[in-house]
Amino acid sequence: MPNGAQALVRTLANAGVRVCFTNPGTSEMHFVAALDTASEMRAVLCLFEGVATGAADGYARMTGTPAATLLHLGCGLGNGLANLHNARKGKVPVVNIVGDHATYHVKYDAQLQSDIETVARNVSPSFVWTSQVTSELCRDAVAAVKAACSWPGQVATLILPADVSWGEGGVPEPAPVIEPPPLADDAAVQAVAAAIKAGGRSAILLGGTALQEQALLAAARIAASCGVKVFAETFPTRMERGAGLPGVERIAYLAEMAQIQLKEIDTLVLVDAKAPVSFFAYPGKRSYLPHDGCKVLTLSTPAEDAAGSLAKLVKALGAEQATPELAAPSRPGRPRGNRLTAEKVCKAVGHLLPENAIIIDEAISSGLMLSKFTAGAPRHDLITLTGGAIGQGLPNAIGAAIACPDRPVIALIGDGSSMYTIQSLWTIARERLNVTAVIFNNASYSVLNVELERVGAEKIGPKARAQLDLHGPVLKFAQIADGMGVRATRVTTPDEFTDALACSLKRPGPHLIEAVVPPALSGLKLKLLPHLLGSLDRVPLPVARMLKRKIAP
Structure with missing residues (x-):
């Protein structure tokens, strides 16, 4: 025994x-x-x-x-x-x-x-x-x-x-029986359908499993039939996106921007999601982000089948024959110039992203333009920092690569957050995983410099600034990776980065690209930040032009 x-x-x-x-x-x-x-x-x-x-x-x-x-x-x-x-x-x-x-x-x-x-x-x-x-x-x-x-x-x-x-006497057991999740009950479906049919501006907020293909298509049919806006939660667990799938705008990280997104919404329908709240409390700002006149209804809870529940709502609204709007194939051009920036790294990812890739996004401030540049890229999965505890990205890449050995994994990681779990590189090398890790080395906790101002902190002196700075000594990620057995290169120009990424994608296996960039938020006015940190799939053209002037000279 x-x-x-x-x-x-x-x-x-x-x-x-x-x-x-x-x-x-x-x-x-x-x-x-x-x-x-x-x-x-x-x-x-x-x-x-x-x-x-x-x-x-x-x-x-x-x-x-x-x-x-x-x-x-x-x-x-x-x-x-x-x-x-x-x-x-x-x-x-x-x-x-x-x-x-x-x-x-x-x-x-x-x-x-x-x-x-x-x-x-x-x-x-x-x-x-x-x-x-x-x-x-x-x-x-x-x-x-x-x-x-x-x-x-x-x-x-x-x-x-x-x-x-x-101890002796262990008795192996068979697999447990896992019951499938129920659908939303008829009363919830009818209440949501009635609210949408009543007029006014309605939106559906998708989270969790509602951000995979079948649920996305159902929500897009409702949008096409009824004029409903579709949002995704700020930090999806796993989101299927790219050409041939509905493009969904994510709720912004910054509360100010999220309130702009939601300000005209009369009815907000939750599907495997919670009503948006600000990531932190800020003096004089709202924590609960839907406006006071917005009616919030739940179609399905996380304990219910999101795709099946949306299918019931499609039927209740008579939207079965509606044609969902899908993202058209598109890629940005190759980034140019002599100066590498975080924006140009994201542009290169969109330029080269292979079919069926898995993107792990823990780039923090450096990934602000990632959604824009990959919206029309070949279909891929996106994993984000759901709980906000940094150090998730590199370990997630290990698990994703083992789960899907035939798919390339690209992990975009901030320099500060990468140091929480840098030991991941050793496991990536030992297991010979098809992971390309991109470390944005800007020698700063860049987003915290923004938060320092947003929380209303006063009398910010050199001791305070030093807590958000990673200079002295500057981390050398290519050398760290080499010491753990991962093939690595350090790049400082757009051409060097694009060539390094192309090489890593052609030669499956562990790679690390250390991208030396300035802080993505340097030189930007605070009033622009809501457009940036929201990581919106559809950045308005005037904002895109401002971004080009500000961070990609």
Whole structure:
């Protein structure tokens, strides 16, 4: 009869868990040994727990099924907490296996003893469980997988004491039965249909799974038939976009711009989304962004089938025959000039983006023009920073590349955020993943310079400014990448960047391009920032001209 760890690994494999991202310690050694008993489960070593949790997040975003993490005690879970927060906000299924001291060892309060359950509840509010008996371990694991996979996806945490892991008498369990999500009920559909038919300016806000093809097409049919505006949430978990799909404008990051987008909307319909709120509170500014006269209705909650619910609404509105407006194929030209800027990097991405690529966007301020330059590019998926905890992008790239080995992954990362999980490069090299990481090296937390002014901070002196500056020493990402086994190059001109990106796309495998650029927001007036930080798919022509003058001389 297998021990607990062997039975647990077999149970996870039975449940369709095909990858385990690991950062193990002593308490997890029996689980590590058991990994060899399940040939269908891939084990991927990560040098930091935040890489493991972010990789599991990226994997699940692309497959819709959970990967497992293997973490060492409460401290290891704590190290991975930021990217589990992003997964929770993105409604992404993840199964954490967190090792613990043997049950009889807990009373001695050894150096690594901690309250793991309390730590876990920050990111696993619906499922945290400590197994106590080897014979029941696999039933606990099935419950964890079922919780993670139930609609909407969530982070489930199973705590595995060492003696439960090494104990004899483990009994593997079959896969759990996962019930499909229900559709929106008829009353909700009819209420939304009535509000749209009543006239006035209506908009649909899509989030979560509503940003994939079938839901996008249904929303576009409603837009074409009824004149409804369609928005996407600011930070999508996964958004399908590009030529041949409906183009959807994202709600702006800056509250001021979001209020402009929403100011004429009389009825806002939520589909797997929440009503927009500002990312932070600001003195004298609104937190809840729909105006006071806007009626907010929910078509479907995150626990319901977004595409199916929109299909019901299409039928209720008689929009089945409407022709959805689709993005036409288009690419920007090759960027020119002697000075590389963040805008020109984004332009080069749009110029070269291959079919079926996956873009990971954690470029922060440097990615302001990415949506504009890729709106008509070949079809691709976009993953963004759902929970706002930086350090997600490079780990997400690991998970996405393992989930979709036949698809190129381009990760656009700010220099400051990349340093949170720079260890990802080692795993990318070790696993030989088809990832091109672009690091925008502007030696600044650029967006925070804007926020410093927006929050109304006064008397900003050199000590304060130094907290947002990455000079002295300037980070050398090409050298860091080379030290971790990733082929890397440092570029300073548009031609150098475009050639480097073209080379990386022709030669699959790990690549890093360090793009030395000025801060994307340098020299810009604050009144222009709402147009920039909104990352809108359709930037008005006058704004585009101003951008060209300001950041692409």
